[in-house]
Amino acid sequence: MNIHEYQAKALFEKFGVAVPKGTTATNPEAFVTALAALPEGPTMVKSQIHAGGRGKGTFTNGFKGGVKFCKTKADALVMAGNMLGQTLVTAQTGPAGRKVQTIYFTVASDIKKEYYLAILLDRATSRPVIVASTEGGMDIETVAHDTPEKLFKVLIDPAYGIADFQIRDLITKLGLAGAEAKNAAKLIRNLYTMFWETDAAMVEVNPLITTPTGEVLALDAKVSFDSNALYRHPEIVALRDLNEEDPKEIEASKYSLSYIALDGNIACLVNGAGLAMSTMDIIQHFGGTPANFLDVGGGASKDQVIAAFKIILGDPNVKGILVNIFGGIMDCNVIATGIVEAVKEVGLKLPLVVRLEGNNVVAGKATLAASGLALVSGDTMADAAQKIVKLVA
C-alpha cells in the first residue's frame, strides 16, 4: 500500500526524522489558512499524487510542473490554484494522469548538498538493507548503473537491529562530519525504526539534504507498506487514499480477486498468479495485447466468476475475453457452470474463449457446449490464446 508524501512526512516526524515544516490544503479556501502556518519566505508547492516524477510532470491543461518553488507565500497561493483539481501526467501515471486533490506547502530549505537514502528488503539475504548515495536527487537506478561506487549498502541483522558502527560507517562514506554527522545518525536510526515498526516495504528519501546550518532533512518521502501486515496497523490503513486506486481494482479486492488493469484489449480470467501472468504473456506471444491481470484464486466460486466478468467488462478497451482455468482440486464442471451463469447474467456480447483443464474436464466442456452460448473452446493455453487473438483482430 502506498501513501502520499505529506502522510509519509507526518510519520517521519512521529518517529523523529527531520523534515521541512509543511501544511496541506484540499480546497482553495483552505490555502490561506494553510500558508498562515508557515513562515514568510520561499515556499514549495507540491501536488500530492502517489506517482513519482511530479516535478517533471505536465497537467492536462498544459501547465508544467507538479512541484514548484515560489519566492513568497503570495506566489505559492497563486501556484497552488494552478494545480489543485487539475490532472497531472508524469512518467509513472500513464497518459490518463492523476487528479491532484491535495496541495502540500512546505518551507523551501536552503540546500547545501543532496543525498539519497532508502531502506528496503534485500531478497538475496532476506534482510533489510539501507541504501545510501552521495548522488541525491537523481534516478537511483541510473546511479547504480553508471557509478556503482557511489552507492553504499548496509545489511541489517533483524535479530539485533541497526548497529551504531553501521551508521558511523554509512556517514563516513557519505562524507558527513560534525553537526551534519550527528543529525544524520539520528535520522538514519529513526528512519530504520519507522521502517521496522510500521512494517514498511520500502522507505525512500530522495533527496535527503544538508543545509548550511548543519541540519539534515528529508526533503521528499516515498513510503510503501507490506499489504500482508496491514491487519496489525489500523493507523496506516486509515491513510489509504481510494482516489489513487483504479476503481476496478478496488471492486476486485472486495471479492478477493487480484486484478491489475493494463493497456491491451484481451481480458483474461485465470486461477493462480503464475498461470495468470503467463496467460498475459502467451497472448502477447501470439500477437495480442492483454487488458489485465486477473487471478481468481485457487477456488474460483460462481460469485467470484460473475464479479470477475463484471470487472473485466467495465474496461471499455476490452474486445475479447480469455478464460484459462486449471481445475486441480476444483471440479471443472462447477467452474463451467459458474462461467455459463456469469455470461448469461452479464449478457456478454464479446468473443469468449474458454480453456478448461483438470478435474472432471469432460463434464465441464459438455456443460459449456450445451449452454447455447457463443463461446469457443480451447484445448491448450497456446490453442486458446491463438483463438482469442484471431477473434479480436
Add this chain to the structure above:
Amino acid sequence: MAILITPQTKIIVQGITGDFGGRHAKLSLDYGTQVVAGVTPGKGGQFFEYGAHKVPIYNSVADAAKATGATVSVIFVPPPFAADAILECVDAGLDLAVAITEGIPIKDMIRVKRAMTGAKTRLVGPNCPGIVTPGTGKDSFGGCRIGIAPGYIHKKGHVGVVSRSGTLTYEAVFQLTSKNIGQTTCVGIGGDPVNGTNHLDVIKLFNADPETHGIILIGEIGGNAEVEAARWIKANCKKPVAGFIAGATAPAGRRMGHAGAIVGGAEDTAAAKIAVFKECGIEVAATPSDMADALLRAAKAKGVTLT
C-alpha cells in the same frame, strides 16, 4: 529415490481442524499419504476422523512428533500465527516444515529466517502449493502429497519440477503426465519474496538424485533466485533442464498476485532471466504450453531418456 519426501514419510498437519487444513488432510489421506498427526493448540486428545482414518490431534508439534515419529509438518494456520507455527517445527527438530499459508507479513518471515539460521529443519514456502512425490498406484496413488496440489495429475517417474507458482506447476506436471513422462518429486517453493528453500536448493537436490533424469525450472519476475540457480546449473548440472519465466508482460512496480512477483529493476525482468537461462544452456519454453516439449528437446540434445 525421490527428494525431500517419500511415500513412507510421516506427516503432521498444523491447522488440521480448520476448513482449509482439514480439506487437504482428507485429500492427502485419499492419496495414500501417511498423515499421522494433527496439531491444534487446545484440541489435544481429540481425533480427526475421516472414513476409516482416525488421526490423533496434539497440542504441540513436539508432542505430535514424539508420539508418532513424524518428521515433516505442513502448515495451514492463518497468517498472523504462521511464523510461530514454523518456529514450532524448528523447536521440535523436524526435518521439514512446509508452509502453505498465504499472506504472512514479510517482517515475520525475515525474523523466522534469521531464527532458523543453523537449524536442522528445512522450510519450504510459505505461500506455496507444497510437495508431491508420486506413488506407484492408479493416478499416482500411494505417493506423498504435502499441501494443496492435485495428486491425481502426477505419475511416478524421472522428472523433477520446481516452481514458485502452484497452477503453473500443475500445468507442467499435467503436460508431462499426458506425454507419459513421470516425475520424481514436484516442489512448489512459493511466491513470497522471503521464503525458505529456493530454486537453487531444489536444483542441487535434483542433481544429486540418481532417479531424476531431467528438470523443469519454473520461475517468474522479481528477485534473482532463478538467475542464481541457472548459473549453478551451467557450472554443475549435467542433466537436461527446461525453464520457463512468467511475467514478460507485467508492468514494472506492480505486484502480480504473488507478493514476490514484482519487477524492481532491469535485472529481475522476465527478459533478463530468460537471457540468463539461454546463456546457461537451459532450454527455454517459449510459452507455458511448451514446458514438457522443451524438456524433451533438452533431453534429446543430451541423449537422455526421461521415461
